[in-house]
Amino acid sequence: MHKQVKISKGLDIKLKGKPQPKIMQAERSKKYAIRPVEFYGINPRLMVRPGDKIKAGEPVFYHKYDERIKFTSPVSGTVEDVIRGERRKILKIVIEADPKDEFKDFGIKNPNDLNREEVLEALLESGLFPVIKQRPYDVIAKPDDDPKAIFISAYDSAPLGVDYEFTLKDRLKDFQTGVDALKKLTSGNIYLILNNKIASKLEDTEGVEIIKAEGPHPIGNPSIHIERFEPITKGDRIWVVNPADVANIGAFFKTGIYNPEKVVALAGSMVKEPKYYKIKPGAYLKDFLSNKLKSGDKRIISGNVLTGSDIGKDLFLNFYDNEISVIPLGKKSTFMGWLPFFGPTRKSFYRFNLIPSRKEMDLNANLFGEERAFVMTDEYESVMPLDIYPVHLLKAALLGDVEKMEALGILEVAPEDFALLDYIGSSKIDTQELIRKGLDVMQVEMES
Amino acid sequence: MRFIEKFFKKYEHLFLEGGKFEKYHPAYQAMYTFMFVPDETTKRGAHIRDAVDLKRVMFTVVLALIPATIFGMWNVGYQYFQQAGGEFTNWDAFVYGFWKVIPLIIVSYAVGLGIEFYFSILRGHDVNEGYLVTGLLIPLIMPVTIPLWILAVSVAFAVIIGKEVFGGTGMNILNPALTARAFTFFAYPTFMSGNEVWIPKPENADAYSGETILGALGQGHQVAYTWKEMFFGMIPGSIGETSVLMILIGAALLLYTKVGSWRIMLSTLLGASLMAYIFNLWGANTLMQFPWWEHLLVGGFAFGLVFMATDPVTAAQTRRGKWIYGFLIGVFAILIRVFNPAYPEGMMLAILLMNVVAPTIDYYVVQANIKKRMKRFEKQMA
Numbered sequence: 001m002h003k004q005v006k007i008s009k010g011l012d013i014k015l016k017g018k019p020q021p022k023i024m025q026a027e028r029s030k031k032y033a034i035r036p037v038e039f040y041g042i043n044p045r046l047m048v049r050p051g052d053k054i055k056a057g058e059p060v061f062y063h064k065y066d067e068r069i070k071f072t073s074p075v076s077g078t079v080e081d082v083i084r085g086e087r088r089k090i091l092k093i094v095i096e097a098d099p100k101d102e103f104k105d106f107g108i109k110n111p112n113d114l115n116r117e118e119v120l121e122a123l124l125e126s127g128l129f130p131v132i133k134q135r136p137y138d139v140i141a142k143p144d145d146d147p148k149a150i151f152i153s154a155y156d157s158a159p160l161g162v163d164y165e166f167t168l169k170d171r172l173k174d175f176q177t178g179v180d181a182l183k184k185l186t187s188g189n190i191y192l193i194l195n196n197k198i199a200s201k202l203e204d205t206e207g208v209e210i211i212k213a214e215g216p217h218p219i220g221n222p223s224i225h226i227e228r229f230e231p232i233t234k235g236d237r238i239w240v241v242n243p244a245d246v247a248n249i250g251a252f253f254k255t256g257i258y259n260p261e262k263v264v265a266l267a268g269s270m271v272k273e274p275k276y277y278k279i280k281p282g283a284y285l286k287d288f289l290s291n292k293l294k295s296g297d298k299r300i301i302s303g304n305v306l307t308g309s310d311i312g313k314d315l316f317l318n319f320y321d322n323e324i325s326v327i328p329l330g331k332k333s334t335f336m337g338w339l340p341f342f343g344p345t346r347k348s349f350y351r352f353n354l355i356p357s358r359k360e361m362d363l364n365a366n367l368f369g370e371e372r373a374f375v376m377t378d379e380y381e382s383v384m385p386l387d388i389y390p391v392h393l394l395k396a397a398l399l400g401d402v403e404k405m406e407a408l409g410i411l412e413v414a415p416e417d418f419a420l421l422d423y424i425g426s427s428k429i430d431t432q433e434l435i436r437k438g439l440d441v442m443q444v445e446m447e448s
Numbered sequence: 449m450r451f452i453e454k455f456f457k458k459y460e461h462l463f464l465e466g467g468k469f470e471k472y473h474p475a476y477q478a479m480y481t482f483m484f485v486p487d488e489t490t491k492r493g494a495h496i497r498d499a500v501d502l503k504r505v506m507f508t509v510v511l512a513l514i515p516a517t518i519f520g521m522w523n524v525g526y527q528y529f530q531q532a533g534g535e536f537t538n539w540d541a542f543v544y545g546f547w548k549v550i551p552l553i554i555v556s557y558a559v560g561l562g563i564e565f566y567f568s569i570l571r572g573h574d575v576n577e578g579y580l581v582t583g584l585l586i587p588l589i590m591p592v593t594i595p596l597w598i599l600a601v602s603v604a605f606a607v608i609i610g611k612e613v614f615g616g617t618g619m620n621i622l623n624p625a626l627t628a629r630a631f632t633f634f635a636y637p638t639f640m641s642g643n644e645v646w647i648p649k650p651e652n653a654d655a656y657s658g659e660t661i662l663g664a665l666g667q668g669h670q671v672a673y674t675w676k677e678m679f680f681g682m683i684p685g686s687i688g689e690t691s692v693l694m695i696l697i698g699a700a701l702l703l704y705t706k707v708g709s710w711r712i713m714l715s716t717l718l719g720a721s722l723m724a725y726i727f728n729l730w731g732a733n734t735l736m737q738f739p740w741w742e743h744l745l746v747g748g749f750a751f752g753l754v755f756m757a758t759d760p761v762t763a764a765q766t767r768r769g770k771w772i773y774g775f776l777i778g779v780f781a782i783l784i785r786v787f788n789p790a791y792p793e794g795m796m797l798a799i800l801l802m803n804v805v806a807p808t809i810d811y812y813v814v815q816a817n818i819k820k821r822m823k824r825f826e827k828q829m830a
């Protein structure tokens with residue numbers, strides 16, 4: 001019998017531009033970038049210089065405080081440039097891609113025949129280890145930890161979420177091998193979160209505890225299920241891996257090469273034909289997007305519209321993301337736009353919704369107001385299915401009060417769990433950022 | 449509307465950094481954002497945002513107050529002409545009341561917003577929208593005969609002592625509108641209670657009687673009104689509080705838009721019904737014998753329940769806390785009414801009392817959550 005999780009708190013935001021179930025091969029980009037800033041808490045030490053030739057799977061930089069954690073090139077090519085920001089902080093390493101990939105050979109292995117150390121080493125060497133994120137703190141995992149459990153969520157409940165059932169339909173064997181590899185890394189369970197409303201092919205995966213989840217977003221977020229089955233207390237480590245990355249881990253063991261290609265959704269109301277593309281993380285998207293978007297000002301996001309990052313200036317696909325969302329920018333003022341019933345409205349907390357609406361909305365990136373103090377105290381609790389008090393936790397995070405944050409449950413959350421609070425808040429407070437800062441303070445305090 | 453925006457943009461530079469009126473930027477910003485929701489896009493956090501902001505939330509409450517306000521104007525005239533005798537139309541009543549009430553509203557907004565702007569400029573913060581609601585609430589819970597200068601003083605007291613000293617909207621402990629009323633009630637009692645403040649006194653009145661129902665009950669008198677009059681609101685009282693029907697229309701809007709908490713409304717109703725019912729069983733004096741459901745129709749109970757108890761800043765902030773908070777407001781409102789007839793307006797005092805207690809309720813609710821976490825930790829360690 002599968003485990004069941006149902007929640008009622010939360011909000012489904014239906015957006016226009018849902019990707020059609022069609023997979024295309026994206027044209028190969030001319031350049032790729034690896035951006036150390038994406039890897040939270042990593043201090044990069046470069047291993048290449050501009051002009052160096054590099055194969056796919058060869059390291060570009062490593063983590064200063066744990067040299068085993070390496071970050072490798074997604075393609076073969078020539079290191080074109082290392083772009084630095086303030087205080088010489090490395091922003092990105094740009095690689096000019098060869099017309100065809102040359103892969104570093106790691107050798108074909110069956111994870112079932114390996115021990116923990118061997119699996120770990122393979123992942124660390126290939127640059128796949130950083131796909132594993134750790135709770136608490138929502139940072140890259142530490143190789144020496146034995147996590148209490150590993151959670152894989154194949155249910156993306158976010159607006160315009162990726163349909164992993166579809167993107168992984170031809171990679172079920174890779175996925176199984178990936179799970180086999182992860183199995184070696186934990187003495188606990190591996191949990192796989194699936195949408196209860198559909199019959200899933202992933203259900204046949206062996207060696208996992210299946211959780212069938214039902215309810216509004218954020219039902220797909222691992223935090224909800226971690227809280228139910230493996231609640232985090234001080235000292236615990238839980239690992240979280242995206243299912244597409246699990247399949248890539250499997251493919252790596254089966255082929256012996258590092259090829260991080262993923263099926264990525266191109267979605268949103270500003271996309272002409274929203275669908276899926278096979279593409280590698282780090283790809284420069286300018287040529288790829290050139291004829292696929294509608295005209296007009298837009299916000300190009302790597303990731304989903306709630307938690308993704310604005311890549312309009314940069315146009316490199318992020319390492320972790322399985323989606324590119326493009327929505328209208330909405331940079332225009334509205335005359336008396338705050339008038340109730342006359343100004344712009346959205347399906348939200350501030351509507352009495354007995355019957356969930358099927359209508360898809362075309363939302364833009366306008367802020368619709370100015371930042372204010374916390375006033376409407378009920379709105380946050382309505383979209384927070386975790387057993388925490390969001391207002392109190394956010395206030396503690398704002399003050400950087402370590403003891404209070406811990407008592408109020410900050411170790412159990414990730415910034416993504418607060419994304420709906422950002423959306424819904426009438427005071428326009430950036431709660432995800434507050435939580436991120438709170439987690440940083442906690443980590444420094446607890447681990448020093 | 450673009451010409452208005454152009455006008456604003458033309459003078460914006462004067463208020464920006466280095467401009468001539470730099471420190472008045474909050475005032476400029478308040479005026480501009482009142483006319484236009486700015487074109488700002490999201491920079492951090494979620495890329496899409498709900499179209500709701502505090503202006504809309506506050507204005508929704510103002511809209512919810514409009515039925516009670518209009519009815520209150522009519523009722524002022526109606527009560528006056530009843531006393532004065534002679535023929536009158538509903539329109540006459542409304543026009544009479546309109547000219548009595550409008551000056552109160554204007555003074556309340558002018559004084560309150562003036563102080564809010566002053567503090568915003570002083571602090572360099574944006575002007576918060578909270579006073580949009582408070583500014584209308586204050587006149588609606590005053591007797592119509594209140595002198596304008598007393599109103600001005602109480603507004604100033606409420607905004608400065610009730611709100612700004614705590615840090616402005618979102619930080620205050622007491623509901624500012626009730627702070628104004630409580631201040632007036634204790635500082636100028638002769639203007640706030642008795643039989644003659646609720647209705648403007650006609651010049652030719654011989655037998656003038658304008659006592660409120662609760663006032664009458666406190667004196668041991670019989671109630672001279674039917675429950676229908678109480679429900680529809682043709683009774684003396686503070687301007688906005690008399691018509692339960694009009695307040696219910698406002699409540700419906702607040703509940704539909706989820707701006708008002710149904711948890712607080714329901715629990716307050718339950719608390720008051722239960723307490724009044726217990727007193728009915730006891731029945732030692734006229735106030736105790738007053739039917740429990742009529743308690744809910746008279747005085748400031750309905751108005752306080754819908755518009756004051758639900759103030760999200762001063763209420764308990766957790767859902768569990770809201771249930772406790774509302775229930776106790778209901779209980780105390782009736783308790784104060786019955787045990788202390790000198791202060792017939794138990795609702796006001798009950799809400800203010802619970803405003804003070806609300807953070808403590810939240811503290812215990814949150815503490816229970818923390819304890820659960822601690823237990824888990826200890827279990828793991830053991």
